Amino acid sequence: MSIFQPEVSRHFLATFFFEVTAGTPKIPSMIDMRFQSISGLGRTTNVRSVYEGGENVGAHHLPEQIVHNELVFTRGVMLLSPLTMVFGEMLSDFKVRRIDVVIMLLNARLLPKACWSISDAVPSGWDTGALDANDDKVLINTFKLRYRDITRLGIVA
Numbered sequence: 001m002s003i004f005q006p007e008v009s010r011h012f013l014a015t016f017f018f019e020v021t022a023g024t025p026k027i028p029s030m031i032d033m034r035f036q037s038i039s040g041l042g043r044t045t046n047v048r049s050v051y052e053g054g055e056n057v058g059a060h061h062l063p064e065q066i067v068h069n070e071l072v073f074t075r076g077v078m079l080l081s082p083l084t085m086v087f088g089e090m091l092s093d094f095k096v097r098r099i100d101v102v103i104m105l106l107n108a109r110l111l112p113k114a115c116w117s118i119s120d121a122v123p124s125g126w127d128t129g130a131l132d133a134n135d136d137k138v139l140i141n142t143f144k145l146r147y148r149d150i151t152r153l154g155i156v157a
Helices: 082-093
Strands: 012-019 026-028 037-039 043-050 060-068 071-076 099-106 112-128 140-146 149-154
Touching: 012 082, 082 112, 082 140
Parallel strands: none
Antiparallel strands: 012 026, 012 099, 037 071, 043 060, 071 140, 099 112, 112 140, 112 149
16 A cells, blocks of 8 residues: 555544543543544634725735634443543533543554544533434444644654
């Protein structure tokens, strides 16, 4: 496979790093790694348009601030895990815990191809799919995070 050929996005994993107590190093969760989908890897820039006096044709576009997308993870409902505990603490008791996340895109041989590092994320939403007695599908949890920064670490292998 050529390095210029794009990878398919079906092989990926995420590692969440949690602070157990304030001031201690963050440790990875070995349980919360596999998800059905991950979306929201990106950012945009807010732009303000400024028009010159008497000039109606063109505008100057001035960048103002960078806005990060909401990071969304979906997977089947599981037993209690570090991720569900942190989301529960934040969305029930408003106990804020900052999370770091590393997301890796894997190639067909399951070797890392690209990597993103998300820092200082906080839970912003948690949804559980509909319960339906007429349907025989996996019950899905959706976890949403807002984060301070994202860094693309590039191609690894």
